[in-house]
Structure formats: C-alpha cells, structure tokens
Amino acid sequence: MAGKPxxxxxxxxxxxxxFPAVAKGEGPIRESLQAICDDKYFQAVEVTTIKDKExxxxxxxxxxxxxxTVAFGAQPILLINKLNLNAGDEAERKKAVEAVNHAIDxxxxxxxIGLAVLSGPDxxxxxxxxxxKALITSLKELCAHSxxxxxxxxxxxTFDRKPFxxxxxxxxxxxxxxxxxxxxxxxxxxxxxxxxxxxxxQEEDPRTAITTAGKFLKHVHIGSCVIKNPKNPAYGDGHxxxxxxxxxxxxxxxxEFLSVLKEVxxxxxxxxxxxxxxxxxxxxxxxxxVIKNAQETLxxxxxxxx
Numbered sequence: 468m469a470g471k472p473x474x475x476x477x478x479x480x481x482x483x484x485x486f487p488a489v490a491k492g493e494g495p496i497r498e499s500l501q502a503i504c505d506d507k508y509f510q511a512v513e514v515t516t517i518k519d520k521e522x523x524x525x526x527x528x529x530x531x532x533x534x535x536t537v538a539f540g541a542q543p544i545l546l547i548n549k550l551n552l553n554a555g556d557e558a559e560r561k562k563a564v565e566a567v568n569h570a571i572d573x574x575x576x577x578x579x580i581g582l583a584v585l586s587g588p589d590x591x592x593x594x595x596x597x598x599x600k601a602l603i604t605s606l607k608e609l610c611a612h613s614x615x616x617x618x619x620x621x622x623x624x625t626f627d628r629k630p631f632x633x634x635x636x637x638x639x640x641x642x643x644x645x646x647x648x649x650x651x652x653x654x655x656x657x658x659x660x661x662x663x664x665x666x667x668x669q670e671e672d673p674r675t676a677i678t679t680a681g682k683f684l685k686h687v688h689i690g691s692c693v694i695k696n697p698k699n700p701a702y703g704d705g706h707x708x709x710x711x712x713x714x715x716x717x718x719x720x721x722x723e724f725l726s727v728l729k730e731v732x733x734x735x736x737x738x739x740x741x742x743x744x745x746x747x748x749x750x751x752x753x754x755x756x757v758i759k760n761a762q763e764t765l766x767x768x769x770x771x772x773x
Contacts, residue, residue: 479511479743504533539574551587610654627668658685691716
C-alpha cells in the first residue's frame with residue numbers, strides 16, 4: 468500500500484497492556500505515558516483509570532501537549548475487580564454499572580473519543596438469553612449516563628468463550644450484533660470493537676467478523692494470541708508480540724485484517740480512525756521491545772495491504 472499506515476489511521480497503543488504495571492491505576496504511569504507521548508509513531512493512546520487525581524491531571528496534560536487522541540478502556544476495571552455487566556444478581560449487575568459510570572466520568576476528563584467495556588463471564592447456553600438481557604440493560608444505562616455529559620460512545624469489545632481465555636458472554640460477532648441492535652434502538656451512542664488478537668480464539672476470520680459487525684463497528688485493536696501451547700505464558704488471550712513463539716498473528720495476518728478494513732471503508736484517509744496495538748511483554752521482554760516489534764509489524768503489513 469502506498470504511503471504509511473498513519474495516512475489512513477491514527478495509530479494508537481494500549482498503555483495499560485504495553486506497560487502492565489499500570490493496569491490497576493498505579494505504578495510508573497508518568498514515565499511510561501511520557502514515553503508514548505514522545506514517540507512520534509503514535510497519534511493515539513488508550514488509557515484506563517488513574518487513581519491519584521494529581522497524577523491523572525499530569526497525564527492528561529502530557530497527552531494534550533502531545534496532541535494524542537485518547538480512548539478509555541474500562542476492561543481492566545471490570546476484570547481486576549471481577550465485575551459483571553450481565554450478572555443475574557441485580558445488586559451485582561448494578562455494582563458493575565456503577566464502577567463503569569465512574570470510569571465514564573474519568574473518560575470525560577480526558578475528552579476521550581470512546582469508552583470500552585467487555586461482557587461478563589459466559590453463564591452457559593441455558594442461561595445466555597437472560598444474561599444478554601442483563602447486558603443490554605447495563606449497556607443502555609451506561610450509554611444514558613454518558614449522554615448526560617456529552618456524546619462519548621460506549622463500545623462493547625467482543626471476546627472468546629474459551630475456558631483458557633476470557634470465556635465471556637460476548638462472544639461471537641453475530642451475537643454482539645444482536646446486542647448492538649437492541650442497545651442502539653434507543654442508545655445511538657453505542658458500538659462494537661473487534662480485536663484481531665481475539666479472532667483466532669473466537670474461531671472467526673477477519674472478513675467474516677468485520678462484515679458481520681458492519682455499521683456497528685466503531686473501534687479496532689490489532690494484536691495476537693496463543694491457542695496451541697498451554698505451556699506458553701501468553702496462552703489464551705495473552706497479547707504476545709507479533710510473530711513470537713506460538714503466536715497466531717504475524718505481519719501477513721495484520722495485512723489481511725487491514726485489507727478488509729480498507730475494503731469496507733473503515734480505514735479512510737479523511738476520517739483516520741484510531742487503530743491501537745494491544746501487545747504485552749513476557750519474561751525478559753521489555754515494553755520498548757514489544758512496542759518496536761508492533762511498529763515494525765505494522766509497517767511490514769502495510770506494504771502487503773491491497
């Protein structure tokens with residue numbers, strides 16, 4: 468493909484994945500975020516909660532000075548605290564909604580373009596219908612809370628239903644679309660996210676997933692996973708470096724994903740949507756090494772995009 472990836476997208480990095488020590492809202496937030504702000508390869512960053520208000524203010528200034536687009540990930544808040552937006556117990560469901568509502572408030576401080584969530588655990592085939600109803604209720608409530616402050620969309624990310632992965636209710640892209648149709652009936656500020664690293668776990672190919680998501684697709688991540696070697700530390704939804712041992716996605720896989728996104732008009736030189744790396748260091752790897760690997764992989768993949 469002529470030009471560079473940044474001509475068609477704002478390349479982003481998921482801060483709390485590339486620097487996992489900050490995922491709980493503490494740790495080396497300032498220096499790691501500054502490294503992203505200083506890296507001219509990026510035009511976007513995805514952040515999660517930062518507990519200390521002064522640290523958060525400093526981080527927001529850093530990102531604004533670097534003119535980076537910000538997206539907010541509430542997934543760590545839900546996962547770390549074992550919160551469930553599709554819980555059968557109403558008190559448990561409301562607790563999850565309340566936590567994400569606080570995250571929405573924080574996301575508006577960043578002037579984020581969107582806030583992402585994931586569904587709770589898959590309760591099994593016999594309880595899925597009720598769980599989906601609970602999820603739809605939660606998502607509508609989150610969208611309504613966001614609309615009290617502005618127009619920021621709430622984005623549901625699709626995940627696997629594998630016992631060695633996240634084992635989430637949503638789940639297959641077809642079912643994600645069913646949820647999206649129900650939510651957007653009265654909550655237009657809602658959409659779906661596809662993550663390239665989840666597609667092998669979902670047993671879906673890029674073309675099927677992207678075309679199925681259709682008009683509801685609002686955000687994408689690119690990354691990899693491990694599904695064939697249980698002894699690999701990144702086994703499951705682990706987001707290893709591209710082309711790492713047992714990794715399912717390399718430059719060719721990224722190119723296929725981007726080619727379909729371009730074909731359906733998602734990648735666009737005028738709109739330049741955010742496309743973020745989701746990569747994590749393992750063992751002796753450093754964050755800097757996996758970030759460099761991701762950048763080199765995207766550049767190589769871009770040359771293969773039709």
